[in-house]
Amino acid sequence: MAVQNVKMPDVDALKQACLTDEQAQFFLDNGFLVIRNVLVGEELRLVQDEMTKQYDKGVAGVEDDPDYAYGTGVKTGQKVIRRIEYVIDKSDPMKVLLGHPFILRSVEKLQGNNFIPTWDSMVLKAPNEGIIVPWHRDGGVINGCTDPRPIFNVDFYLDDADLKTCLWVIPGSNLWTQEEALERCRRPRFDTSDATPVPMKSGDVIFHNTLVLHGSPDGDGNPLRRTIYYEFRPGEVEAQWGPHTLEYLPFKQQVLLECIERRKQAPYAQHETSFEYRPTGAHAVSSVRKPDTFRYPHQMFWRR
Ligand SMILES: [Fe+2]
Numbered sequence: 001m002a003v004q005n006v007k008m009p010d011v012d013a014l015k016q017a018c019l020t021d022e023q024a025q026f027f028l029d030n031g032f033l034v035i036r037n038v039l040v041g042e043e044l045r046l047v048q049d050e051m052t053k054q055y056d057k058g059v060a061g062v063e064d065d066p067d068y069a070y071g072t073g074v075k076t077g078q079k080v081i082r083r084i085e086y087v088i089d090k091s092d093p094m095k096v097l098l099g100h101p102f103i104l105r106s107v108e109k110l111q112g113n114n115f116i117p118t119w120d121s122m123v124l125k126a127p128n129e130g131i132i133v134p135w136h137r138d139g140g141v142i143n144g145c146t147d148p149r150p151i152f153n154v155d156f157y158l159d160d161a162d163l164k165t166c167l168w169v170i171p172g173s174n175l176w177t178q179e180e181a182l183e184r185c186r187r188p189r190f191d192t193s194d195a196t197p198v199p200m201k202s203g204d205v206i207f208h209n210t211l212v213l214h215g216s217p218d219g220d221g222n223p224l225r226r227t228i229y230y231e232f233r234p235g236e237v238e239a240q241w242g243p244h245t246l247e248y249l250p251f252k253q254q255v256l257l258e259c260i261e262r263r264k265q266a267p268y269a270q271h272e273t274s275f276e277y278r279p280t281g282a283h284a285v286s287s288v289r290k291p292d293t294f295r296y297p298h299q300m301f302w303r304r
Helices: 021-030 041-060 092-098 101-111 178-185 235-241 248-265
Strands: 032-035 068-072 079-085 115-125 133-136 152-157 167-169 196-198 205-209 214-216 225-234
Touching: 021 032, 021 101, 041 068, 041 079, 041 092, 041 115, 041 225, 092 115, 092 225, 092 248, 101 115, 101 152, 101 205, 101 225, 115 235, 115 248, 133 178, 225 235, 235 248
Parallel strands: none
Antiparallel strands: 032 205, 068 079, 079 115, 115 225, 133 214, 152 205, 152 225, 167 196, 167 214
16 A cells, blocks of 8 residues: 655646646545645745744743643753644734635635635744654544545645655555554654655645645754644535534634735735635625634534
């Protein structure tokens, strides 16, 4: 079942408006896909600056705020900032980023026109801590769900990741059963014999299926790595299986619509053809109104 050294398609967001059928199929079959040059020029600099501010705030130490999550550095044993939630609420360029037309057209192609943005977070790899991220899936198989459409994260890289420290994935493991995945995760050490590395440049993006096995080795002397995770789910899948309640969906649709509008106003996005969000059926939006907030806490919307 090993599929090492898969030939990754060349996808460049500066040269095409959306994924092609062939590129979309690669993602469905392998569970990951790299898209180069999604964030470039002024937008890349702005987003990096904004997230540096958030990172610095996290490093300085934030108490009594569940949005800032800490771990323990492997080398130093120090408290290190590991994840920051709701980055769209915390920064206007991150709102504009959610409206990115290449990303949204490609999400629509893979998930259908009723897709919903679900999570928005920054994941951090502290510098020089040599943190190993063991093999894992980000989510579990939904028992009983036969909808073949993928649930996935769009990972925006704000820093380069070279061969020594980058993410590794096991191509096609998104199609494995939960038992097969668990068995693979039990192998000792960070075994890469059936895996492929995914080196990245800042501004590049990975689409990664929440079921694809991924992780990263202990890159000695690793630099800081900041990655933005925007997760999307097909509305029909979320409506039937959760994890959020039904009332969550229209709130997040209004957030998405507002972010698309903001992108239309952004000076650095004036050359683009904006994305038109056109949900239908049970997910049709009857009226557009400004959202009351950009932070809808997940735990307020979990199903019982
Ligand atoms: Fe992960």
